[in-house]
Amino acid sequence: MAGKLNVLVLETDRGAADAAVEELTAAGHQVLRCHDAGAPSFPCRGVDDTRQCPFDTTPVDVALTVRSRPRSQPSPLEDGVSCALRRHVPLVVAGPAVMNPYEEYAAEVLDRTYDVTAAVERAAGAPLPTHGARAADALAGVLAVHGVEGCTPKVTVHRHAGRLSVSVEDADGLDHAVKSVASVRIIGALRELDRDAAGIDVVFEDRGARRPVSR
Numbered sequence: 001m002a003g004k005l006n007v008l009v010l011e012t013d014r015g016a017a018d019a020a021v022e023e024l025t026a027a028g029h030q031v032l033r034c035h036d037a038g039a040p041s042f043p044c045r046g047v048d049d050t051r052q053c054p055f056d057t058t059p060v061d062v063a064l065t066v067r068s069r070p071r072s073q074p075s076p077l078e079d080g081v082s083c084a085l086r087r088h089v090p091l092v093v094a095g096p097a098v099m100n101p102y103e104e105y106a107a108e109v110l111d112r113t114y115d116v117t118a119a120v121e122r123a124a125g126a127p128l129p130t131h132g133a134r135a136a137d138a139l140a141g142v143l144a145v146h147g148v149e150g151c152t153p154k155v156t157v158h159r160h161a162g163r164l165s166v167s168v169e170d171a172d173g174l175d176h177a178v179k180s181v182a183s184v185r186i187i188g189a190l191r192e193l194d195r196d197a198a199g200i201d202v203v204f205e206d207r208g209a210r211r212p213v214s215r
Helices: 018-026 076-086 117-125 129-145 176-193
Strands: 006-011 030-032 062-066 091-094 108-110 154-160 163-169 199-205 210-214
Touching (some): 018 030, 018 117, 062 076, 062 117, 108 117, 129 154, 129 163, 129 176, 163 176
Parallel strands (some): 006 062, 062 091, 091 108, 163 199
Antiparallel strands (some): 154 163, 199 210
């Protein structure tokens, strides 16, 4: 099982996510909500008191919205989905596959509203493709400037506890100076993309040693 995750759970209709909440809680994950039970769809907790917004109080690892019926537009109770996407938090959509407005934005889409835990854990642990591409572009620019040829490191980015973890594999052909410059450029590129990340760690994986840099 994955480590404990902070999961923001949303729903199209009240009670639609009850089973998912029970599953996630039983699996040891913490469930976060944008709305108190029985409260109106507006305002959310963060409007009344920013100290109550899940994104302002806890590193959110993954968001799950449970859709009890086909609906082409987001429900008012799904307002937290937009907040998650703006912060680049992976999204899992559970429910009817038709008329899903989030399909192109979701890390995973399920055609059911139950048995969601494995999908949530996969989405939280998967590499972030947009972040990875941005970091790889930054690294490629540094290699070009320094005239480095024949070295094609693999760059992946994951989110954990609100921080971004960048792994640069097969970096044996890079000397310390190039790695230092590349780390700064990668961190700068990711900070520009994701200003909400609590921090950024860059690790060069080679046969000699792991060289971490954090910002």
